[in-house]
Amino acid sequence: MKHFINVILLVLALTALLLFLTDPPAWMPLAASAEAGPVDWLFGLHMDVIIFLYVLVNGVLLYAVVAFRRKPGDTGDGAYFHSNTRLEILWTVLPLAVVLYFSYLGLGVLRQTTAAAADELEVIVTARQWSWSFEYPDYGIAAGELNLPAGRKAHLVLRAEDVIHSFWVPEFRLKQDTVPGQEKYLRITPTEVGAYKVRCAELCGTGHAAMLAPVNVLPPAEFDIWVQKRLGTYVEPEGGAGEGPGEEDIVALGQQLAQANGCIACHSLDGSKLVGPSWKGVFGRTEALEDGSSITADEAYLRTAIIDPGSQIVAGFANLMPANYGDTLLPSEIDAIIAYLKTLE
Structure with a gap:
């Protein structure tokens, strides 16, 4: 005992x-x-x-x-037990x-x-090497960041374009793989207003670690304003517009958008070769194209390279860049990315 x-x-x-x-x-x-x-x-x-x-x-x-260790001087054998059925x-x-x-x-x-909800918000989430995009079919808009209204259940329809990825926001606790050729589903009801990150939780290639996208949980009223801005129907309250953003703010926004949309996973900033051409000194650089011609990377070329990347492929690189940035980025956001590229000497 x-x-x-x-x-x-x-x-x-x-x-x-x-x-x-x-x-x-x-x-x-x-x-x-x-x-x-x-x-x-x-x-x-x-x-x-x-x-x-x-x-x-x-x-x-x-x-x-x-x-029950062996005591000093004890040279006998231990007790033998055949079995104990109980x-x-x-x-x-x-x-x-x-x-x-x-x-x-x-x-x-x-x-x-x-469990489903009657008023849930549907979002189509597309994963690809190495970026995320988000479509809102109820509103007819798309974005490179996931914005959700607090307190409203979101129904995420998950798709993959190339290999298996995995949608994971640690603060939401739920994770779901995305599989090419299949649709997977995830329901999330965000409750805490704040900024988070969606991460890919399935090894998907060399840019896996940089496959991040912003997730913003907004008060319902702010979410409605964001939707209106994406649709181009938002009207600033009288006296509320103030001065526009300065050049430094635009460049900072461009850098933020480049990181949020996974651009840094494919384009280096130090001249090294990754999946796509390096961004170091890209503005004003002469590029040889795969059809044998050459082009100067001015603002017009950079805009085309973002919106229609398959139209002018730089020699030595494959046509792997997503072709939907014209849908997920606003014209002002593309301008900000170009402004950022112009600073990378």
Whole structure:
């Protein structure tokens, strides 16, 4: 009985210590969606049970090694046990019961996180090496960043153009692979206004680490204004327009857009060769094209290269650049990217 009590005390003490040290809220990112709640709850319960079972098995083992070690002068053989049917049934039935119980809980969380809503916002998400694009069929607009209204469920239709990618915003807690030739679905209800990043969570080539895109959760009124600006129907309140952005602001916006749309994954800034031509000193540079002609990279060429990249391919490079930037970028945003390119000497 003494050993039994000692084991119980050891297991309880170690379990309490590990539960304190591994408290999930201490190292999990911000929970920024309604779906994050049940996911975090299930994850926390998983951690608690796993820690307890780990300590139970290894605590008993550790105690047995210390308490029943060979005593000085003891040269006899250890006791021989052929089998213990009750124990074998216990350690088979107990893990099975735990697994089945968590399967039941997991199905419940899955139902919660995939439930549809009557007023959900549909967004078509397209992944490609190495950028994301977002279409809003309800409004007839597209963008290189994902903007969502807080409190409204979004129905994401996920597609891939080339290889398998994976849509993941850590603060939303949900992740879904995108598979070429298939449509996958994800439902998210953002709750915390703020700026986040969507990451590709599936190794997809040399630019995988740079496959990021902004995710902005906006108050509903601000989301409506953003939609109107994309449609070109927004009217500034009287006296609210103020002075336009300065040259430095435009260049900074261009740099931000280039990073957000994955341009840096294919175009180096230091002259090294990547998937596409380097942007170092690109403005004013003479480029040899694959048809044998040459062209000077002026503003007109850079604009064409962004909107219709397949029309004038630089010699030595494949036609891999997405051809939808004319849809996802506003004319003013393309101007900002060109302004940024002009500064890269």
